[in-house]
Every structure is written in structure tokens, then in C-alpha cells.
Amino acid sequence: MNRLKVCVVGAGTMGRGIAQVFAEANCDVLLIDKSKEQLTIAFQYIRKYLSFNYNNTEIEQIIAHISTSEQIDSQIAEYSLIVEAVPENLELKKRIFSEIEPLVPEDTILATNTSQISVTSIASACENTGRVLGMHFSNPPHRMELVEIIRGLKTDENTVDMVVDITKQIGKKPYVVNDVQGFVVSRIAAAVISEGIRILEEGVCDKETLDGIVKTGLNHPMGPLELVDHIGLDIFLMLSSDMFEAYGERFRVSRTLKQYVEAGMLGKKTGEGFYKYA
Numbered sequence: 573m574n575r576l577k578v579c580v581v582g583a584g585t586m587g588r589g590i591a592q593v594f595a596e597a598n599c600d601v602l603l604i605d606k607s608k609e610q611l612t613i614a615f616q617y618i619r620k621y622l623s624f625n626y627n628n629t630e631i632e633q634i635i636a637h638i639s640t641s642e643q644i645d646s647q648i649a650e651y652s653l654i655v656e657a658v659p660e661n662l663e664l665k666k667r668i669f670s671e672i673e674p675l676v677p678e679d680t681i682l683a684t685n686t687s688q689i690s691v692t693s694i695a696s697a698c699e700n701t702g703r704v705l706g707m708h709f710s711n712p713p714h715r716m717e718l719v720e721i722i723r724g725l726k727t728d729e730n731t732v733d734m735v736v737d738i739t740k741q742i743g744k745k746p747y748v749v750n751d752v753q754g755f756v757v758s759r760i761a762a763a764v765i766s767e768g769i770r771i772l773e774e775g776v777c778d779k780e781t782l783d784g785i786v787k788t789g790l791n792h793p794m795g796p797l798e799l800v801d802h803i804g805l806d807i808f809l810m811l812s813s814d815m816f817e818a819y820g821e822r823f824r825v826s827r828t829l830k831q832y833v834e835a836g837m838l839g840k841k842t843g844e845g846f847y848k849y850a
């Protein structure tokens with residue numbers, strides 16, 4: 573079988589991890605980012621994460637599978653799977669898909685790594701909507717096994733089957749879901765985190781107790797407040813505002829979350845969220 577050729581658009585937190593996962597699975601990867609600096613940073617991260625599991629020679633062999641570009645152009649025609657991982661913005665994603673589609677053959681699969689935007693809306697930028705679907709890797713992609721496969725309203729079943737197979741081939745676990753706001757994983761995470769913040773607001777217990785209960789009692793690797801610090805409170809505020817719009821009252825954004833974001837307490841990345849980080 574020919575080696576799979578995958579193009580990843582966006583080399584940020586997710587794109588660089590997705591590129592690493594495909595390169596480790598022996599695929600040829602083209603990593604595109606409009607920012608040269610982001611591409612440089614991407615390789616620093618990829619080398620660091622690979623160094624946990626491989627020796628220097630193996631690292632160089634894996635890295636050799638990844639080429640880069642600062643623009644979307646005709647060379648992407650060689651790649652049979654495109655995974656978009658640019659920021660979470662519908663108009664930007666639609667623009668990227670409408671740029672890509674005319675450059676690739678009819679059977680190229682177009683996937684988005686969106687966390688919660690409607691795959692059907694993103695696909696509407698394309699002529700052939702049957703080849704568009706969601707391929708939602710979890711963060712960090714090199715460690716997390718889940719890939720949520722999102723079937724848009726017009727996604728062909730054949731496209732879904734092919735991406736399920738590819739996901740298994742790269743050692744991940746695919747789960748197929750239909751296209752609703754937040755799919756499954758973001759929706760569940762939003763519910764757990766929001767309820768955790770409310771429990772804290774109500775003074776039921778302190779933050780360490782809350783996180784400890786969830787980790788011990790529900791077997792989650794992180795408590796809700798540790799998790800939101802990891803995601804970034806600003807990102808979570810955006811996500812939960814969209815959930816509120818889609819599902820109403822049960823996703824109303826808490827006062828505490830708004831206040832913390834207003835205060836610039838965004839979690840690990842600013843050194844303080846619900847916890848302090850040195």
C-alpha cells in the first residue's frame with residue numbers, strides 16, 4: 573500500500589501534535605502555517621515530545637517525514653487527507669476550505685479539527701460536501717487516544733469509513749458522532765467544568781476538595797478546575813458562551829468565570845487561574 577500523505581493546515585497547539593502523530597505512523601506530512609515562527613516553534617515541540625520515546629536517530633527519521641510551507645498552494649494536490657487546525661473561527665475555516673478544494677483531486681478527504689463549530693457549516697464552503705468531516709483530536713494529540721469523527725449533514729458514509737480506518741492505522745481510537753454543537757467531548761467537558769465552578773461559587777467545598785472528589789470518585793485524570801486552568805479560562809468562556817447559545821439555561825456562563833477572565837486570570841498560561849502556577 574502507498575504511504576498515506578497528509579497535509580495539516582495550522583501548526584499551533586493542535587496542528588503540530590497532529591503532524592507528529594501522522595509522522596510517527598510513517599505518513600508523509602506537509603505542515604502549513606502562515607507564520608514561519610509558528611513552524612519553527614512546532615518543530616521545537618515535536619522534537620521535545622518525540623524525545624520522551626525515541627533516540628536521536630529515530631527522532632530525525634520521524635522529523636524527515638514532515639515538510640513545511642507558509643502557504644496553501646498547488647503542492648497540496650499530492651495529499652489525500654487534509655486536516656485543518658487553524659483557530660476556532662467559522663469564517664476563517666470556510667475561507668481555508670474554499671481555498672483548498674479547487675487545488676485537490678475529487679477524492680481528497682477534507683477534515684476539520686474544530687472543537688465545536690458545525691462541520692456542516694464549514695462544509696458549506698465546498699462544492700463536494702460529501703468529502704468533508706470533523707476529525708477532532710484531543711489535546712495533546714500525541715498522548716490522547718480519542719479522535720471524535722464528526723459526520724456532517726452531507727458527509728458521505730464512505731468518507732467516514734475511510735477516516736475511521738486511517739484513525740485506527742495511526743493508533744488512535746475513533747468514535748463517530750453526528751454534527752451538533754460541541755459534539756460529545758466538548759459538551760461533556762463544558763457541563764463538568766461549569767458545574768464545578770458553580771459548586772465552588774456555592775461554597776460547598778474548596779477547590780482542592782472539589783478536584784480531589786472528581787478525580788477520586790469519577791476517575792478523571794484532572795479535576796474540573798485543573799482542567800479549565802489547562803484549557804485556558806478565556807477559551808472556555810468562548811466555548812461555554814456558544815454552548816449557552818445552542819442549549820440555553822443549562823450552559824449559562826457563571827459569574828466567577830467571567831470575573832476571572834476580566835481579571836486576566838486565564839489559567840496556566842498567565843500563571844494564575846483557579847490555582848497559582850510558579
Ligand SMILES: NC(=O)c1ccc[n+]([C@@H]2O[C@H](COP(=O)([O-])OP(=O)(O)OC[C@H]3O[C@@H](n4cnc5c(N)ncnc54)[C@H](O)[C@@H]3O)[C@@H](O)[C@H]2O)c1
Pocket residue numbers: 581582583584585586587604605606607610656657658659660661668685686687688708709710711803
Ligand atoms: N487547543 C486545544 O485544546 C484544542 C483541542 C481540540 C481541538 N482544538 C481545535 O483545533 C483548532 C486549532 O486550535 P489550536 O489550539 O491549535 O490553535 P492555535 O492558535 O494554537 O493554532 C492555530 C494556528 O493556525 C495558524 N493559522 C491561522 N490562520 C492561518 C491560515 N490562514 N493559514 C495557515 N495557518 C493559519 C496560526 O498561525 C496558528 O499557528 C481549533 O479549531 C480548535 O478549536 C483545539
